[in-house]
Amino acid sequence: MSPEQPIFDYTSSAPWEQVIRAYGSAEALNGAVRELVAEGNTKAQAWEAIWDHEVRRFERDPEFRSSVRDIYAAAGVNLLSVTPWTHDDVPERTGQRRDLARWQSRFDAAEWLRKVTSPAEARRVAADGDVGIVLNTQNLGAAIDGSLDRIDTLYNEGVRLFQLTYNYQNLLGTGCNDPSAGGLSTFGRAAVDRVNDLGGVVDVSHCGRQTTLDAIEYSDDPVAVTHATCQAVDYHYRGKSDAELEALADGDGYLGIVSLPWFIAPGADDPGLDVxxxxxxxxxxIVGHDRIGLGTDFFPADTRFPRELLAYYKQHIIELGFDREAVEAREIAAGLGEFTTYEEWPAVRRAIEDRFPLETAEGILGENFLRFWGRAV
Known part of the structure; x- marks a missing residue:
């Protein structure tokens, strides 16, 4: 990878290897979780505690920071979108504020880890050989809790990708796994207007079909599906229909494909990167070679996911609106073919470069997202 080439991925969170290295080993991390629970903490509290520990280590230990940089270097990804979130039993906006503070602590501690708020800045970060982070929110309706002014607050803190709904319906619209067939609400339109006015990106990855179509039609600026699948290839409710893809193409939007095996190949036992x-x-x-990219969303699929937290995480995502039967039936930390840890991201790049012509591959790997971002703002 030349340092000038932007390689973009929507990842949801930092790699699990990062928190494992903060404890020294996977065994030590799992032991820390067991100890925290034995002391009376819930699994959610243990989850927060291990990430707090990682941030403190990142702030104080230059050698640890250097080892974290090695993770991104091995992956070959220099531009990532992450979701500030916590598992605390608090309103989403409160948990989001806490994790925004954790990310800001990382930015303050490492010159090479930079908050990215524009396409031009992303290109500068890549040219400098650094790692850029584009902050996103995955449930704008919950994050603002009825107050449009909170969109301004998120924007001012560096958030640039604004997903309108998660799986369930909220005040903005209907999520992808909600029984309602509703679309974008009046308040949702106001939120889209505010994101457009600020120069943010409207994201409809987890939105239901009608909300997706409504948002694409209503938004003054192109809309993104940062991380989803194609339902025509293998049906999953987190995917997008051909009708939605056609609307996205007509609106000059962008589609990133996830690598979560239970989304892109829900009926397969051991899918590979060919899927x-x-x-x-x-x-x-449908959308065009120049409007597609990657949003691996690999955080829960990484085989380095702490074993002590897997059962808890399954229950957590069920509560967030994923189907219980499907979640309980599948291994979560399963990887996808050769892509089993985030450091193995080069396997994804090789597969893309083998399947597509060079110019198309470069677009998929990052250029398409940056060109879209430029159109959207």
Missing amino acids: LLDHLEHAAS
Whole structure:
């Protein structure tokens, strides 16, 4: 990878290897979780405690910071979008504020880790050989809790990608796994207007079909589906129909494909990277080769996921609106083919470069997202 080439991925969070190294080993991390629970903490509190520990280590230990940089160097990704979030039993806006503070602590501690708020800044970060972080929110309705002014607050703190709903319906619209077939609400339109006015990006990845179509039609600026699948390749409610992809193409939008095996190949026991490529090819046939990219969302699929937290995490995502039967039936930390830890991201790049012509591959790996971002703001 040349330092000038932006490689973009929507990842949801920092790699699990990062918190493992903060404890020294996977065994030590799992032991810390057991100890925290034995002391009377819930699994959610243990989750927060281990990430707090990682941040404190990142702030204080230059050698640890250097080892974290090595993770991103091994992955070959220099531009990532992450979601500030916590598992605390608090309103989403409060948890989001806490994790925004954790990310700001990382930015303050490491010159090479930079908050990115514009396409031009992203290109500068790549050219400098640094790692850029684009902050996002995955449930704008919950994050603002009825106050449009909170969109301004998120924007001022550096958030640039604004996903309108998560899986359930909220004040803005209907999520992808909600029984309602509703679309974008009046308040949702006001939120889209505010994001447009500020220069943020409207994201409809977890939105239901009608909300997705409504947002694409209503937004003054192009809309993103940062991390989803193509339902025509293999149906999953987190995917997008061809009708939604056609609307996205007409609106000059962008589609990133996830690598979570239970989304892109819900019926397969051991899918490989070829499935990811099939989704990319189908997306390109409708949206265009210049409007597709990657949003691996790999955080829960990483095989370095702490074993002591897997059962808790499954229950957590069920509560967030994912189907219980499907979640309980699948291994979460399963990887996708050769892509089993975030440091193995180069396997994704090789697969794309083998399947697509060089110019198309470069677009998928990052250029398409940055060109879209420029159109959207």
